[in-house]
Amino acid sequence: MKMTDEQLIALIEGEPNEELEAQLASDSNLKKRYDELKEVVEAMSTSGDVEVPFHVQAGVLSAIEKEKNKVSGNQSWLQIAAAVALLIIGFGAGKFSGTDSSNELMALKDEVQSLKEVTLTSTLQRYSASERIMAVNQIEEKGTVNKQLVSTLISTLNSDESPNVRYAALQALQKFINNEDVRAELVKSLEAQNDPLIQISMITILVEAEERSVIAPLKDIIEKEETTPEVKQQAEIAIQVLT
Structure with missing residues (x-):
């Protein structure tokens, strides 16, 4: 029998359920979900004198689950924390009061978006190469990002130890x-790049953008002994196109 989040929340809040308790003891996935929900519910219960209605708890937890499905691994707990924090902020400020709810919800969505961007930035700084690539791809899919995320992409392009992550950052930029x-x-x-694929891709992007300020760096690249013949050839073609 599949247990619902509502049943898990009820158990967390003290409602007895022997069948569910037995299933928790034998189902590691269900236990993991229980622990996640318990963390959220406990955060709600420590948010002061604000009482969070049960149906709102269930709705928020459902939204969190949808967000978790968009990413994987270490990011999920950050999204849970973000959603809980926003819920607490919202109730503490008198939101969801039934007055002007559309504006309140829009403001809340903006706050969620900001915290998502913080999460992506954190992921690019701390997690595995595959997770960093996923974070870069999520930034790229956003279409419009703030200066902080663009700055993070540039920093990733310049300093990430993985050429695959750097290449993904370039494609996003x-x-x-x-x-x-x-x-x-x-x-x-x-000039700081040393991976031929990234160098050629960057040259192509800048030529397509008709960025003539790249001519001087291209000449320097051609003069470097360590530059591969393929990159030198691409640089020479780029100079011809831009002049």
């Missing part, structure tokens, strides 16, 4: 190539 600051950062980054 390509979406913002119309931004003058992004183009300037790519020009600065070009």
Whole structure:
């Protein structure tokens, strides 16, 4: 028998359920879900004198589950914490009071979005290469991002130890190539890159953007002994196109 979140919450809040308790003892996935819900419910219960209705708890937990399905691994607890924090902030400020609820919900969505961006930034700084690539891809899918995330992508491009992560960051930054600051950062980054795939991709992106300030760095790249023949050839073609 599949147990619902509502049943798990009821058990957490002290309602006896021998069948569910027995299932928890033998089902590791259910126990993991129980522990996650318990963390959220306990956070709600320590939020002061604000009483969170049961149906709101269930709704928020359902929303958290949907968000968790979009990512994997170590990020999920961050999203739970973000959602709980926003719920507490919302009730503490008198939100969900039934007055002007659409504006309140829009404001709450904005806060959720901000915390998601913080989560992505944290992931790019701390987790495995595969998780960092996933975070970069999520940023790319957003379409519009704030300056902090763009700065994080640039930092990732310049310093991440994994060439695959750096390449993913470059592909994400390509979406913002119309931004003058992004183009300037790519020009600065070009000479610091040593992976031929990234170098060629970056040259191609800057040529397509008609960024003529890259000509001087291209000449420097051609003069470097360690530059591969393929990159030198691409740089020479780029100079011809841009001049």
